[in-house]
Amino acid sequence: MVEEKNIFEIKNFNVWYGDFQAVKDVNLNISSNRITAIIGPSGCGKSTLLRAMNRMNDLITSSRTSGQMLFHNIDIYDKNTDVIELRRRVGMVFQKPNPFPSSVYENVAYGPKLRGIKKKSALDEIVEQALIKADLWKEVKDKLNDSGLSLSGGQMQRLCIARSLAQQPEVILFDEPTSALDPISTAHIENLLQELQKTVTIVIVTHNMQQAARISHYTAFMYLGELIEFGNTDTIFVNPANKLTEEYITGRFG
Amino acid sequence: MKWQTKERLVEISVSSIGLLSVIVLLLIGFFLFKEAFYIFYKEGVIRVIFGSQWYPTHEPPDFGMFPLIAGTIAVTLLTSIMAIPLGLGTAIYIAEVANHKVKEFLKPLIEMLASFPSVVLGFFGMVIIAPILSNWLSPILSEKLPEMLRNTNLPFISTTLADFCYDKLFIASGLNITTASLMLTVRAIPVIASIAEDALTAVPRTYREASYSLGADKWHTIWKVVIPASVSGLSVAVILGIGTIIGETMIVLMVAGGAAVVPHWIFDAARPMPAAIAAEMAEAPYKSLHYHALFGVGAILFLITFVLSMISDFISRKYRSVRIGEKV
Amino acid sequence: MHTIENMNKPFELACKRKLNIKQGFFLSLIRTLGFSGAITLFLILSFVFYNGFQVLSWEFITEPPIDAMTKGGIFPVIMGTILLTILCMVLVIPVGVITAIFLAEYSKPGVMLKSVMMSIYTLAGVPSVVFGLFGLGVFVVMLNFGTSLLAGSMTLAIMILPYIISTSEEALKAVPYSFKEASLACGATKWQTIWKVVLPTAMPGILTGAILGTAKVSGETAPIMFTAAAFFSPGVPRSVFEPVMALPYHIYVLATAGTHIEETRPIQYGTALVLIVIVLAMNLLGIILRLKQRKKRAW
Numbered sequence A: 001m002v003e004e005k006n007i008f009e010i011k012n013f014n015v016w017y018g019d020f021q022a023v024k025d026v027n028l029n030i031s032s033n034r035i036t037a038i039i040g041p042s043g044c045g046k047s048t049l050l051r052a053m054n055r056m057n058d059l060i061t062s063s064r065t066s067g068q069m070l071f072h073n074i075d076i077y078d079k080n081t082d083v084i085e086l087r088r089r090v091g092m093v094f095q096k097p098n099p100f101p102s103s104v105y106e107n108v109a110y111g112p113k114l115r116g117i118k119k120k121s122a123l124d125e126i127v128e129q130a131l132i133k134a135d136l137w138k139e140v141k142d143k144l145n146d147s148g149l150s151l152s153g154g155q156m157q158r159l160c161i162a163r164s165l166a167q168q169p170e171v172i173l174f175d176e177p178t179s180a181l182d183p184i185s186t187a188h189i190e191n192l193l194q195e196l197q198k199t200v201t202i203v204i205v206t207h208n209m210q211q212a213a214r215i216s217h218y219t220a221f222m223y224l225g226e227l228i229e230f231g232n233t234d235t236i237f238v239n240p241a242n243k244l245t246e247e248y249i250t251g252r253f254g
Numbered sequence B: 001m002k003w004q005t006k007e008r009l010v011e012i013s014v015s016s017i018g019l020l021s022v023i024v025l026l027l028i029g030f031f032l033f034k035e036a037f038y039i040f041y042k043e044g045v046i047r048v049i050f051g052s053q054w055y056p057t058h059e060p061p062d063f064g065m066f067p068l069i070a071g072t073i074a075v076t077l078l079t080s081i082m083a084i085p086l087g088l089g090t091a092i093y094i095a096e097v098a099n100h101k102v103k104e105f106l107k108p109l110i111e112m113l114a115s116f117p118s119v120v121l122g123f124f125g126m127v128i129i130a131p132i133l134s135n136w137l138s139p140i141l142s143e144k145l146p147e148m149l150r151n152t153n154l155p156f157i158s159t160t161l162a163d164f165c166y167d168k169l170f171i172a173s174g175l176n177i178t179t180a181s182l183m184l185t186v187r188a189i190p191v192i193a194s195i196a197e198d199a200l201t202a203v204p205r206t207y208r209e210a211s212y213s214l215g216a217d218k219w220h221t222i223w224k225v226v227i228p229a230s231v232s233g234l235s236v237a238v239i240l241g242i243g244t245i246i247g248e249t250m251i252v253l254m255v256a257g258g259a260a261v262v263p264h265w266i267f268d269a270a271r272p273m274p275a276a277i278a279a280e281m282a283e284a285p286y287k288s289l290h291y292h293a294l295f296g297v298g299a300i301l302f303l304i305t306f307v308l309s310m311i312s313d314f315i316s317r318k319y320r321s322v323r324i325g326e327k328v
Numbered sequence C: 001m002h003t004i005e006n007m008n009k010p011f012e013l014a015c016k017r018k019l020n021i022k023q024g025f026f027l028s029l030i031r032t033l034g035f036s037g038a039i040t041l042f043l044i045l046s047f048v049f050y051n052g053f054q055v056l057s058w059e060f061i062t063e064p065p066i067d068a069m070t071k072g073g074i075f076p077v078i079m080g081t082i083l084l085t086i087l088c089m090v091l092v093i094p095v096g097v098i099t100a101i102f103l104a105e106y107s108k109p110g111v112m113l114k115s116v117m118m119s120i121y122t123l124a125g126v127p128s129v130v131f132g133l134f135g136l137g138v139f140v141v142m143l144n145f146g147t148s149l150l151a152g153s154m155t156l157a158i159m160i161l162p163y164i165i166s167t168s169e170e171a172l173k174a175v176p177y178s179f180k181e182a183s184l185a186c187g188a189t190k191w192q193t194i195w196k197v198v199l200p201t202a203m204p205g206i207l208t209g210a211i212l213g214t215a216k217v218s219g220e221t222a223p224i225m226f227t228a229a230a231f232f233s234p235g236v237p238r239s240v241f242e243p244v245m246a247l248p249y250h251i252y253v254l255a256t257a258g259t260h261i262e263e264t265r266p267i268q269y270g271t272a273l274v275l276i277v278i279v280l281a282m283n284l285l286g287i288i289l290r291l292k293q294r295k296k297r298a299w
């Protein structure tokens, strides 16, 4: 395995929506080339924390942060940080697959075009590579010009992953990527994540405890905006240090 | 009476009143074409529509509507050039760029502008814009500017361009199709802006999220994602805006200059179709050829707006089916 | 593999915020365009208010015109517009609301619904001068109402019908299904439910639509030009079969016809001011009502 280092360091990090504090004093390190899962009951701030990692919460006007969110030791909330470059390196895949209402090809080429790649041959190659990496190439290579919305749910989600991969990100953030999918598509995506983890750092929010246990190396458990426990997935699931964590993973609440 | 019978009666009465708008539309169409028929029958469709002489009160009269149609086309084109970018720009600003407070302020304002009486716009054009054009702009553009250009002694600029300004930028009367188009623009902006704003707002938030998460900036997201996703709604806005321009009466009646000749230049006067109806109907004797001719103009106007409504209805239907076909 | 700009640079070196000239340019352009409407409205309003205030007085709005309309007030003109608008609304609201009830509650998918919806959509796009022609032919001549308050109001009613239908339909459709369920579950019939539950709940929305419709109607000129408007009438009409003066038509006539155009400028400004105040007041009222309803809607 590739050597791991802390690609994200989150220090005393808080997020507010107006007066409501959704993330409270979180300290967390994300290791490169590993899968980190964030679990916790609904409304505990998982999505909020995840969206803070590539500043998608900038889009919510009422939101405000404090503390440090270091990516490669750079505070991404520093006013001099280029949020565009950040989001290029830290991609995101959402709960509901959200391809653009354009062709499969255009969906994947969106990012590279954004970065100024115009040559058709170059784009073709990037699109193909990204689709191969997202394990979608075989299924769509004959319908690259079909609408992205004509694919099945699982295919759409892999299209969204390919779209992110086309920009060669360092990290991809997944917010419950399989909760809208059937079990077979879910298994497909889980396999894909394990494959991707060799080259990309993955942070995944999930409600599915088995999923976290199956695929992640590290697990963070959040409750009411606080990070309760963080550690090796095996340790967390087999031998949790905190009472709350134990109750949650054994399904006694939430 | 049994309650079932009562309910049935209510349903029948409600439904028949519901049909009233169909009947009204059919009546309007029927009546217009009935009254218009005679002029086309008497003078011939081609001669009426393409005839270039509109002298309805001469002896013998001429009912060539082409100058009126050309007037409408001219002001519509000129207005579209200004109103479409301004209207769409306003919509994009309100829907995508403005913050919440500005939005809450601008939206009702646009709505107010939409119900602003057009007679007041015409009045404003007459007493403010027209004098500005003829008394102030014209001397600058057709006297001072050519003189300055001539003094440069540069090839082309001191000759051809200077002559052009001297000839073409002289504004004999402020009541012309440019003034009319300026006021029509004010009329059309809110129509285009409010429909376009709805179309933009209807674009799912997830599209924007996807774009931003890929590191696109705001402008790129608007241009490459939001606008393409709402292009059908935006075209409906443009089409209905054009319909408003074509049918608007008071502005063209008051400031287009009134000359029933084909305009050749932006400072020429014109008599667009609605202006002809409004100006002449009062004097046209009942059932005279002139009366029928004006109904003919009305029928053409009705037909144009009818077709525009059909097109925009077709587009928005198609657009809706795309949104339903979207699986997630 | 083709490399993306900054791809191989470490984040530390690539993360400096870049000046985004293109975005800056286009967003400022859009910002400017966005305010164009507001600025125009402001300019025209200040023109009307500045000039109109100088003639406005108690006498101006309570006295009839004198000396071939070159002096005096505009009382009959204001009354004419108010009467036209009220009569128009009295005629159009029942028809509009019932049509909306048909669309929202009784219609079934099919040819009939489709044609009703198409007609409403098309009617909304018909130019107002065409309604004027129709009113002239049918109400003034065929039904022999003459150029009259009634003919004008009916013409305006047909013109505003699509607007009233669609605002009422929207209000009716905003009534939550659970309200209807509750009433039906109590053993009420469909019509009783509509009459006792749906209509009252939708009433504020319907009224708001009607008020905004009033604003549109009172500023219209073309539909009343040959159906209702009189160049001069000494006072308030005694019956609906008499012609009336109206604010928009008065502005038009004074500003374009006759030999006293310059002389009557002040009256034109004053009339425009009164018209604008009525239209804007109605608009504001409608907008405020709508905001209030949006806040209050707890369901």
Ligand SMILES: Nc1ncnc2c1ncn2[C@@H]1O[C@H](COP(=O)(O)OP(=O)(O)OP(=O)(O)O)[C@@H](O)[C@H]1O
Pocket: A017, A020, A022, A040, A041, A042, A043, A044, A045, A046, A047, A048, A049, A060, A062
């Ligand atoms: N845009 C917003 N404005 C205000 N409050 C918000 C907003 N988004 C989320 N919240 C609140 O912040 C808290 C955390 O929300 P978040 O979406 O991060 O939870 P989550 O852990 O992802 O929950 P779920 O598992 O249901 O997705 C919740 O209480 C939520 O109500």
Ligand SMILES: [Mg+2]
Pocket: A046, A047, A048, A175
């Ligand atoms: Mg969430």
